[in-house]
């Protein structure tokens with residue numbers, strides 16, 4: 557099953573991907589998670605990427621294309637993959653097409669998770685994250701113990717790019733650079749719209765209804 561999870565920051569791609577990857581047993585490939593891991597480890601890539609990420613800007617295409625090219629070659633992608641946060645620009649989408657042709661794993665479905673901007677701003681500015689990958693929301697999904705991750709006991713933090721001013725910048729960049737990909741994939745007949753405003757379970761069910769027929 558070869559999938560892209562598409563949608564603005566805060567649409568719930570990461571939350572859904574975590575469930576979907578278990579359900580369908582395919583790897584969740586989040587370019588944001590890969591970049592954040594590099595920032596934490598202080599790699600050259602992380603040092604370079606952080607400058608862009610903290611401002612809510614996109615990391616240059618050639619960096620991301622290299623990351624995805626390497627990641628998709630790994631053996632865990634043999635039965636499929638779930639991309640989250642990639643592609644975000646037309647050159648990234650074109651590069652992906654070529655990479656996938658070379659490894660003979662063409663995209664089957666692009667799920668576009670749709671949520672209005674006002675709700676995205678509320679969701680992102682209340683989000684609290686743990687380095688283990690869990691995330692919480694101060695109002696909608698608060699941790700049992702304030703400031704502490706219920707899964708691993710780690711300390712929760714607010715991502716620098718979840719501050720409201722940076723969130724607005726991310727949404728503007730999404731509208732300008734990433735939204736055109738909706739037409740790009742729609743024209744190829746593989747885009748499916750998902751209403752992302754319901755509960756996590758509602759959205760999960762909508763996605764399963766779309767993906768189940770692609771199960772091998």
Ligand code: AMP
Pocket residue numbers: 565587588589591608609610612613614615616617620640641642643644648717726
């Ligand atoms: P995310 O966790 O997907 O919201 O990504 C967090 C940040 O990482 C973004 O705001 C960008 O700065 C950077 N990033 C992640 N994926 C990409 C991508 N495909 N292209 C460019 N920058 C990216």
